[in-house]
Amino acid sequence: MKHELPVPAHVVDLISELQEAGYESYIVGGAIRDLLLGRQPKDFDISTSATPEEVRAVFGRRSARIIGKRFRLVHVTWCGELFEVSTFRQAPAHSGANAKKDLPENLILSDNSFGTAEEDAWRRDFTVNALFFDPVKNELIDFTGQGVEDIRNRVVRAIGNPGLRFEEDPVRMLRALKLIGQYDFTMDSATENALFSHLELIRVASPSRLALELEKILASSYGDKHFQAFHDYGLLPYFLPELNRAWDTPHGDYALNLLNERNCRVREGLYRNSVSLAMATLALPFVEKECGAQPGNLWKPGPDSTAAIRGVLDTLFKPQTMMNRMTLSAERVLILQPLFGDAQSKEKLVEAKSYPHSRELLLIRTAVAEEDTAEIERQWPPASARRRSGSKRERSDNGGDGPKRRRRGRRSGRGHEKNRGE
Ligand code: ATP
Ligand code: MG
DSSP states (O other), X not given: OBOOOOOOHHHHHHHHHHHHTTOOEEEETHHHHHXXXXXXXXXXXXXXXXXXXXXXXXXXXXXXXXXXXXXXXXXXXXTTEEEEEEEXXXXXXXXXXXXXXXXXXXXXXXXXXXXXXXXXXXXXXXXXXXXXXXXXXXXXXXXXXXHHHHXXXXXXXXXXXXXXXXXXXXXXXXXXXXXXXXXXXXXXXXXXXXXXXXXXXXXXXXXXXXXXXXXXXXXXXXXXHHHHHHHHTTOHHHHOHHHHHHTTSHHHHHHHHHHHHHHHHHHTTSSOOBHHHHHHHHHHHHHHHHTTOOTTOOOOOOTTHHHHHHHHHHHHHTTSOOOHHHHHHHHHHHHHGGGGGOGGGHHHHHHSTTHHHHHHHHHHHHHHTTOOHHHHHHHSOSSOHHHHTSOSGGGTTBGGGSTTTOOXXXXXXXXXXXXXXX
């Protein structure tokens, strides 16, 4: 059907480039869902009839890099932005090979059989995520026939047999609940029943994908809402058991309030979206407790504080394994926190690499305590002039940095070794 959607010109150009090379190409998934909901998409995923090698030939090796094993796709840099371009897939066959590896028989281990646009729509997870849009012809295609209506009614509905879809990929349960938490969707009853009876399966999902999901949740500005939905539907004990245990305790409530405030501030554009800051924010009440302070009160730094902070971070996010870089950075944000109460540390504190994140954590705490943030802003400058003019490293765990903005080769050779990870 004909439809107008506000797609940025450079994204239309990218699609045109593929179409002019002879390949059917669309914007798919979350971007179309978000545009139809009147929201700004986080990114634009592209689906095309071109194989990964053909996509690379269209954009050239310097701009197009083939990545992924379980799901091969191409990262295309276009107008300075990174796009994921994937080839139309058909539903993977259940080969029976899983039995040999002692894995659930329907679990998908690889999803690389190419197909048509329509087949590609049917192998997607939910009807609201399966809409295709051609921004050159302004054509919206709803292959499942249910996506537009489900967006209108704000319903999460699995495509096909919901139980089978969750068995194929238990991460889809997390994805369904993220939609519930973030967009206030409801779940269609068949999907909901299947989810309730498959919750435990989340344990067989690939640990690296679950860790990536957690990173995406913390990188979004809706993490508290996602966790709330996980809790409401009983998934949280399997995903973050420690957070689940603390739910409905003063520390758990405080942690969620802090994360909510952090997210509001990100959405209002007051601070950037950092995964390590989100980790530190959520962990703060548990660190206070571990270090012997009351909720909302800072601990006195001592020789054991660093080990206590590390212990809290490791336990809170278990069994998910966050990247060490993120954990180290969160740890440093927390280590600095009590120093804000010590006027003598000010000069050193302002120069520290984690100062901006730690200052933001102080502002979050202050806002949650319903105290005056303006006073803190006056007292503590956003960053020292030296740091402001300084490196890009400070942004290196910038949360919007999920997979899309991560660059290779960043890790070494950039000098300032002594500041690493601070
Ligand atoms: P977000 O706004 O968080 O990016 P999204 O729906 O676009 O949401 P992506 O992870 O970017 O999420 O995935 C893009 C699209 O790929 C989805 O909209 C969906 O159509 C499809 N997809 C992603 N993960 C799965 C999955 N596990 N099973 C089936 N389809 C999936
Ligand atoms: Mg997306």
